[in-house]
Amino acid sequence: MQNSIHFKHLNNSENRTCKIVLAPFNGGQPHGGVDLGPEYMLKHGLKEQIEETLNWKTEIIDPLKNLDLEKLKSEADLKEKELKPKIKRADLVSLANEKIYNACKNEIKKDEFQLTLGGDHSIAIGSIAGLLSRHPDAGIIWIDAHADINTVNTTESGNLHGCPVSFLANMDRQDWPESFKWIPENLLKTNKIAYIGLRDVDEGEKKILKDNNIKAFSMYHVDRFGINSVVEQALEHVSQGNKDCPIMISYDVDAIDPEASVKCTGTKVDYGLNNREALFLCERICETGNVVALDVVEVNPSLGADEHEILKTVAIGCSIVRCSLGETLL
Numbered sequence: 001m002q003n004s005i006h007f008k009h010l011n012n013s014e015n016r017t018c019k020i021v022l023a024p025f026n027g028g029q030p031h032g033g034v035d036l037g038p039e040y041m042l043k044h045g046l047k048e049q050i051e052e053t054l055n056w057k058t059e060i061i062d063p064l065k066n067l068d069l070e071k072l073k074s075e076a077d078l079k080e081k082e083l084k085p086k087i088k089r090a091d092l093v094s095l096a097n098e099k100i101y102n103a104c105k106n107e108i109k110k111d112e113f114q115l116t117l118g119g120d121h122s123i124a125i126g127s128i129a130g131l132l133s134r135h136p137d138a139g140i141i142w143i144d145a146h147a148d149i150n151t152v153n154t155t156e157s158g159n160l161h162g163c164p165v166s167f168l169a170n171m172d173r174q175d176w177p178e179s180f181k182w183i184p185e186n187l188l189k190t191n192k193i194a195y196i197g198l199r200d201v202d203e204g205e206k207k208i209l210k211d212n213n214i215k216a217f218s219m220y221h222v223d224r225f226g227i228n229s230v231v232e233q234a235l236e237h238v239s240q241g242n243k244d245c246p247i248m249i250s251y252d253v254d255a256i257d258p259e260a261s262v263k264c265t266g267t268k269v270d271y272g273l274n275n276r277e278a279l280f281l282c283e284r285i286c287e288t289g290n291v292v293a294l295d296v297v298e299v300n301p302s303l304g305a306d307e308h309e310i311l312k313t314v315a316i317g318c319s320i321v322r323c324s325l326g327e328t329l330l
């Protein structure tokens with residue numbers, strides 16, 4: 001059965017297509033296993049769910065398939081053992097993202113949905129840069145416990161999954177490693193992004209959010225106004241008065257409360273979104289008819305204590321996708 005949503009920017013015929021971009025990349029943070037996210041979500045039946053339940057065509061794109069990522073990572077780590085650079089594995093993160101960017105840019109048509117399965121959140125550099133190549137004025141709703149807006153100068157951990165937004169917004173570009181210079185200039189304006197779910201933001205990031213006047217709804221705002229009002233305000237802000245503004249969701253599953261469902265993720269933070277809030281966001285954004293792309297990142301099956309914990313995290317990752325494509329809307 002097809003739901004009644006009219007996707008304003010997509011092909012609405014029986015050929016409506018979801019391109020699934022695999023981004024099994026873990027180099028933006030220290031834990032192994034987050035690279036297994038795509039495999040586990042697909043094993044859970046995600047592709048079939050999109051095709052059979054939701055009636056979309058799907059096609060898999062695998063931009064990292066020719067890279068020996070584990071080998072490249074050990075080489076990078078070996079080199080950095082002596083050099084101890086401030087940011088970790090910069091060239092590797094850049095290389096993987098350039099591949100993701102080019103795949104999203106060249107292998108997805110304007111009227112197709114872009115679904116990227118991570119991987120750690122550094123992969124949003126490539127996926128969002130790719131999406132913006134087709135929809136330059138898209139608004140980004142970033143759902144996360146973290147702001148991921150550290151610059152190469154403010155990062156305390158050196159982990160690049162804490163920095164993707166600063167690269168997309170070209171912050172401190174003059175201090176970037178040479179390898180990142182493929183990222184286009186004037187890409188993401190800071191008034192075209194809004195955060196939902198924040199509760200662990202570094203001091204340097206707080207200053208960046210404030211100095212740039214970036215719209216950020218923390219868990220405090222979710223409690224105070226309710227998720228419905230928060231998502232409305234976020235959409236209104238990034239749409240900048242355009243009721244047809246294309247919208248991309250970048251969804252870090254650590255936005256969701258560990259007790260509610262997401263224990264298998266690398267940087268867990270207590271007291272997050274409950275399961276209904278987590279999915280309502282996707283339902284409401286889908287309902288606008290403006291959604292054009294989604295990332296689901298930071299699913300790490302290796303961090304599960306048992307099968308049940310893994311299943312719960314993987315299952316909500318798949319639900320995020322289905323709700324964003326309209327499954328639960330009548």
Ligand SMILES: NC(=[NH2+])NCCC[C@H](N)C(=O)O
Nearest residue numbers: 121146150157159161162267
């Ligand atoms: N995508 C994530 N889970 N990011 C966590 C980032 C944590 C911390 N702010 C850092 O920069 O290291």
Ligand SMILES: [Mn+2]
Nearest residue numbers: 145146252254
């Ligand atoms: Mn996070």
Ligand SMILES: [Mn+2]
Nearest residue numbers: 121144148252
């Ligand atoms: Mn994140």
